Amino acid sequence: xxxxxxxxxxxxxxxxxxxxxxxxxxxxxxxxxxxxxxxxxxxxxxxxxxxxxxxxxxxxxxxxxxxxxxxxxxxxxxxxxxxxxxxxxxxxxxxxxxxxxxxxxxxxxxxxxxxxxxxxxxxxxxxxxxxxxxxxxxxxxxxxxxxxxxxxxxxxxxxxxxxxxxxxxxxxxxxxxxxxxxxxxxxxxxxxxxxxxxxxxxxxxxxxxxxxxxxxxxxxxxxxxxxxxxxxxxxxxxxxxxxxxxxxxxxxxxxxxxxxxxxxxxxxxxxxxxxxxxxxxxxxxxxxxxxxxxxxxxxxxxxxxxxxxxxxxxxxxxxxxxxxxxxxxxxxxxxxxxxxxxxxxxxxxxxxxxxxxxxxxxxxxxxxxxxxxxxxxxxxxxxxxxxxxxxxxxxxxxxxxxxxxxxxxxxxxxxxxxxxxxxxxxxxxxxxxxxxxxxxxxxxxxxxxxxxxxxxxxxxxxxxxxxxxxxxxxxxxxxxxxxxxxxxxxxxxxxxxxxxxxxxxxxxxxxxxxxxxxxxxxxxxxxxxxxxxxxxxxxxxxxxxxxxxxxxxxx
Amino acid sequence: xxxxxxxxxxxxxxxxxxxxxxxxxxxxxxxxxxxxxxxxxxxxxxxxxxxxxxxxxxxxxxxxxxxxxxxxxxxxxxxxxxxxxxxxxxxxxxxxxxxxxxxxxxxxxxxxxxxxxxxxxxxxxxxxxxxxxxxxxxxxxxxxxxxxxxxxxxxxxxxxxxxxxxxxxxxxxxxxxxxxxxxxxxxxxxxxxxxxxxxxxxxxxxxxxxxxxxxxxxxxxxxxxxxxxxxxxxxxxxxxxxxxxxxxxxxxxxxxxxxxxxxxxxxxxxxxxxxxxxxxx
Numbered sequence: 001x002x003x004x005x006x007x008x009x010x011x012x013x014x015x016x017x018x019x020x021x022x023x024x025x026x027x028x029x030x031x032x033x034x035x036x037x038x039x040x041x042x043x044x045x046x047x048x049x050x051x052x053x054x055x056x057x058x059x060x061x062x063x064x065x066x067x068x069x070x071x072x073x074x075x076x077x078x079x080x081x082x083x084x085x086x087x088x089x090x091x092x093x094x095x096x097x098x099x100x101x102x103x104x105x106x107x108x109x110x111x112x113x114x115x116x117x118x119x120x121x122x123x124x125x126x127x128x129x130x131x132x133x134x135x136x137x138x139x140x141x142x143x144x145x146x147x148x149x150x151x152x153x154x155x156x157x158x159x160x161x162x163x164x165x166x167x168x169x170x171x172x173x174x175x176x177x178x179x180x181x182x183x184x185x186x187x188x189x190x191x192x193x194x195x196x197x198x199x200x201x202x203x204x205x206x207x208x209x210x211x212x213x214x215x216x217x218x219x220x221x222x223x224x225x226x227x228x229x230x231x232x233x234x235x236x237x238x239x240x241x242x243x244x245x246x247x248x249x250x251x252x253x254x255x256x257x258x259x260x261x262x263x264x265x266x267x268x269x270x271x272x273x274x275x276x277x278x279x280x281x282x283x284x285x286x287x288x289x290x291x292x293x294x295x296x297x298x299x300x301x302x303x304x305x306x307x308x309x310x311x312x313x314x315x316x317x318x319x320x321x322x323x324x325x326x327x328x329x330x331x332x333x334x335x336x337x338x339x340x341x342x343x344x345x346x347x348x349x350x351x352x353x354x355x356x357x358x359x360x361x362x363x364x365x366x367x368x369x370x371x372x373x374x375x376x377x378x379x380x381x382x383x384x385x386x387x388x389x390x391x392x393x394x395x396x397x398x399x400x401x402x403x404x405x406x407x408x409x410x411x412x413x414x415x416x417x418x419x420x421x422x423x424x425x426x427x428x429x430x431x432x433x434x435x436x437x438x439x440x441x442x443x444x445x446x447x448x449x450x451x452x453x454x455x456x457x458x459x460x461x462x463x464x465x466x467x468x469x470x471x472x473x474x475x476x477x478x479x480x481x482x483x484x485x486x487x488x489x490x491x492x493x494x495x496x497x498x499x500x501x502x503x504x505x506x507x508x509x510x511x512x513x514x515x516x517x518x519x520x521x522x523x524x525x526x527x528x529x530x531x532x533x534x535x536x537x538x539x540x541x542x543x544x545x546x547x548x549x550x551x552x553x554x555x
Numbered sequence: 556x557x558x559x560x561x562x563x564x565x566x567x568x569x570x571x572x573x574x575x576x577x578x579x580x581x582x583x584x585x586x587x588x589x590x591x592x593x594x595x596x597x598x599x600x601x602x603x604x605x606x607x608x609x610x611x612x613x614x615x616x617x618x619x620x621x622x623x624x625x626x627x628x629x630x631x632x633x634x635x636x637x638x639x640x641x642x643x644x645x646x647x648x649x650x651x652x653x654x655x656x657x658x659x660x661x662x663x664x665x666x667x668x669x670x671x672x673x674x675x676x677x678x679x680x681x682x683x684x685x686x687x688x689x690x691x692x693x694x695x696x697x698x699x700x701x702x703x704x705x706x707x708x709x710x711x712x713x714x715x716x717x718x719x720x721x722x723x724x725x726x727x728x729x730x731x732x733x734x735x736x737x738x739x740x741x742x743x744x745x746x747x748x749x750x751x752x753x754x755x756x757x758x759x760x761x762x763x764x765x766x767x768x769x770x771x772x773x774x775x776x777x778x779x780x781x782x783x784x785x786x787x788x789x790x791x792x793x794x795x796x797x798x799x800x801x802x803x804x805x806x807x808x809x810x811x812x813x814x815x816x817x818x819x820x821x822x823x824x825x826x827x828x829x830x831x832x833x834x835x836x
Contacts, residue, residue, distance in 0.1 A: 492623075496623040
C-alpha cells in the first residue's frame with residue numbers, strides 16, 4: 001500500500017516539475033509493481049533479518065546520524081527560511097534516519113524496495129530543500145537516477161519468481177547461491193547498489209546533492225545513504241564471489257576509483273572535492289565486497305566504518321567553513337591557518353584520517369592491494385588491471401589530499417603563535433565528539449579488528465576467519481600483520497603533522513621567503529587537471545560497464 | 556642474530572653510507588665532465604659547515620616538517636632493510652615525501668610552492684610503478700615481505716627483467732636526476748622545496764637525500780638479493796647509469812615527465828605484472 005502512495009507521489013512530482021523522465025520511470029515502476037503483485041501471491045507478515053552486518057550498519061548509521069542531527073539544529077537556525085521549513089527539515093532528517101535503519105534490516109526484497117525508494121524520496125526532498133533553480137533541477141536528477149535503481153530491484157524480484165526460486169528475500173537468494181539463473185537477479189540488485197553508490201555514469205546525483213544544506217551532504221555522503229551500496233554488495237557477496245557479475249563490478253569500480261580521483265583533482269569547490277573522493281572510496285568498498293575473500297570483506301567493513309566517521313567530520317567542517325568563515329573554495333582557504341586554527345586543525349585531522357597509517361583508508365588501500373594480489377592469480381588480466389587502477393588511483397588520491405592539506409597548513413611567517421578561535425558550541429561540540437570517536441577507534445584498532453570487524457566479516461561470509469597473535473604478529477586468515485612498524489608509523493605521521501602545527505622553535509631567527517630580490521604579489525594556487533572534456537567519455541565507459549553487467553548475467 | 560646484525564648496522568650507518576655515495580657521485584660526475592671534482596669527504600665537510608651557520612627559519616611548522624621528513628624517511632628505510640612489507644615500505648616512503656611537500660606548501664614562497672607541486676607530480680610518476688613491481692614480487696615469491704626475496708632461490712632480475720627496466724626508468728624521477736629533475740630544477744626553481752631551509756634545518760633535507768640514495772639502491776639490490784655479488788654489481792651498474800644519464804641529458808618539463816612515466820614506464824611494469832601472473836599460475 002505504502003508503495004503505491006509513494007509511487008503516486010513520484011507521479012505527482014513528475015507532473016508538477018514537468019519531468020518526463022521521472023514520469024516514465026514512475027509508470028514503469030507502477031506497471032512492474034502491479035504485475036508482480038498480480039502474479040506473486042502476497043506473503044504474510046513482515047520479514048526482517050538482523051544479523052551482525054545489520055547491527056554493524058545500525059551502529060554506524062545511528063551514531064553518525066545523531067551527531068549530524070545535533071549539528072543541524074544549529075545549522076538550520078542560520079538558514080534563511082521560515083520556521084516551518086526549519087521544522088520540516090529536521091523532521092525529514094529524523095524520518096530519514098528511521099528509514100535507513102529499516103533498509104539495512106529488511107530481508108524481503110519488496111520491503112527493501114519500499115525503503116530504498118523512501119531513501120530516494122528523502123534525498124529528493126533534501127536536495128530540493130533550498131527551492132532555488134539548481135536545487136530543484138538536481139533534486140529531479142537524483143530522483144530519476146535512483147528510480148532506475150528502484151526499477152532494478154523490481155526486476156530482481158520479478159526474475160526471482162520467474163525463475164522459480166520462491167520467495168524474493170535476501171536469505172532465499174543466498175540459499176540458491178549456485179543455482180543457474182541466479183545471476184540475473186543478483187546483477188539487478190548490484191545495479192541498484194551501484195546507482196545508490198553513485199558509480200560513474202550515475203555520479204551526477206551525488207555531486208548535485210552538494211547544493212543542499214551541509215548536514216544533508218554529510219548525511220547522504222558519509223555514513224548513511226551511499227553506504228547502502230557496499231551494504232548490498234556485502235550482503236550478496238557469498239553468492240557473488242567468483243561469478244562473471246563480480247568480475248564486471250570489480251572492473252567498473254576499479255575504473256571509477258581512478259576516474260573519480262582524477263575528477264576530484266580538477267575541482268576547486270571544497271564540497272565537490274569531498275564528493276568525488278567519496279565516490280572514489282565507495283568504489284573501493286564495493287570492489288572489496290565483490291572480491292569476497294575474508295580479508296577483502298574485512299577491508300570493506302573497515303573502510304565503511306572509518307570513511308563514515310572521517311567524511312562526516314569533514315563535511316561538518318565544510319559547513320563551519322561556509323557559515324562562519326564564508327569559504328567555499330579550496331583555493332580561498334590559504335589564510336584559514338591564520339584565521340581559524342581550530343577549524344583548519346580539524347579539517348587536517350579529517351584528511352589525515354582518510355590518508356595516514358593509523359586510519360582506515362591507509363589500511364584499506366594497503367590490504368586491498370595485498371588481497372588483489374591473490375585475486376589476480378585467478379583473474380589474470382582483470383586482476384592486473386585492477387591492481388594498476390588501485391595503484392594509480394591511490395597515488396592520485398593521496399596527491400589530492402596532500403594538495404588540500406597543503407593549502408590548510410599554509411601560514412604566514414610573521415605570526416607563530418596559535419590561538420584557537422571560538423565557534424558555536426553546537427558546532428564545536430559535535431566536532432569534538434567525532435574527534436573523540438576517531439581517536440578512540442585508532443587507539444583500539446587492533447582490538448576492533450579482532451573483535452569487531454572479523455566477527456562481522458565471518459558471519460557475512462558464512463565461514464569462520466581465524467585470528468591469532470604470534471609474538472609481534474597478528475594473523476588474520478592468510479594475512480599477517482607486524483605490529484611494531486605499524487605502531488611506529490601510527491605515532492610518526494599524524495603526530496608529526498599535529499605537532500608541526502603547534503611547535504615553536506625558540507632562539508631561532510625568522511627570515512622572509514626568498515623571492516630573487518623581486519617584490520611580487522603572492523597568490524596561492526595549486527595544480528589542477530582539467531577533465532571536463534573527458535567526463536562524457538567516462539560516462540560512456542561507465543554505461544558500457546552497466547550494459548556488460550546485465551549482459552554477462554543474461555548469458 | 557647474525558641475520559639482524561647487518562641490517563641494523565646498515566640502518567644505523569645509513570646517513571654515513573649515503574654521504575659516501577653522494578661524495579663518490581660528485582667525483583664520478585666531475586670525471587665524466589673532465590673535472591677533478593671535490594674530495595670524497597666533501598659532503599661531510601659541507602655538513603659540518605652548515606651546522607655552524609646562524610639559525611634562520613621562515614616559521615616553525617616549515618622547519619619541523621623538514622626534520623620529520625628526514626626521520627620518517629629513515630624509518631621507511633629501516634623497515635625495508637629489516638625485511639618488512641614491501642607495500643608498507645612504499646607507502647611510508649610516499650608519506651615521508653609528502654611531509655616534504657607539505658613543508659613546501661606551508662610557506663608563502665613561490666619557488667618552494669612550485670617545487671612542492673612538482674614533487675607531488677613526480678610521486679604520481681613513480682609510485683604506481685613501484686607498487687606494480689611490488690605486486691610482481693608477490694606473484695613470484697608468494698609474499699609481500701622483503702625477507703621472502705632473500706629466501707627465494709633465484710634472482711629476481713632473471714625472473715622479471717622488465718620490472719628492472721621499469722625501475723631504471725623511474726629511478727631518476729625518484730632521485731631527482733636529470734632529465735627528470737623538475738622538482739629541484741636549480742636553474743629555474745633554485746632548488747624547489749629546499750630553498751626555504753637553511754643552516755641546521757637544511758641539514759635534515761640534505762641528509763634525507765643521502766638516505767634516499769640508500770633507499771633506492773637497496774631497491775636495486777633486491778633484484779639480485781640471493782646473490783650478493785650480482786646485487787652489488789647491479790647497484791654499481793645503476794649508479795653509473797644514473798650519473799651518466801644525469802650528465803648527458805637536458806631537463807624535460809613536468810608534463811613530459813608525467814607522460815613518459817604513464818605511457819612508457821607504467822605499461823612496461825604492467826606487462827611485467829601480467830607475465831609474472833601467467834608464470835605463477
